Amino acid sequence: MGESEIRNLQQYNAILAVPGKVLVFPELCHVCGGCILTCPRKAISEVKNRIGVIKEGFADDLRIVFGELEVGEPMAAPLIRELKKRLDGSSNAILDAPPGASCPVIETVKGSDFASL
Structure with a gap:
């Protein structure tokens, strides 16, 4: 190639x-x-790579879900995508993102009904 x-x-x-x-x-x-x-030769395959963890818990009746990147991991978007899969679509969710217009921000607001910047 x-x-x-x-x-x-x-x-x-x-x-x-x-x-x-x-x-x-x-x-x-x-x-x-x-x-x-x-890839024209089909020579590429994915390998799983741990980039962080997603943690879940409750505070009274409030469900809390958050992600933590591994130290030094620059790619937050895949973790945000996985976190959003775990959200219950029938209830409201508040998502927080870093400031700016970077990939993590775009991934966080993608598919949202409202965004407050």
Whole structure:
């Protein structure tokens, strides 16, 4: 697979082809699956990687669900996606995100009815 093919496979530069080898930078992967879907040789597969934990509990009648990234882990969006899967769609949820317009913010407000910025 050539460098131009690899460049076209994925959006976040998590895979780099150099003469004689392919380098993978997991910290740049956004878990979008684009590289797997578009690899012409079907040579790419996903590997599970723990990036954090999701914790749940109750305070009186209030259900609390939150995620904690592993120290040094830069990719919050996959953890936020997994956390949102655990929310009960029949009740209201308040989601908090870091300031700005980064991937974690976009992932947090995606699919929301309202957002307060």
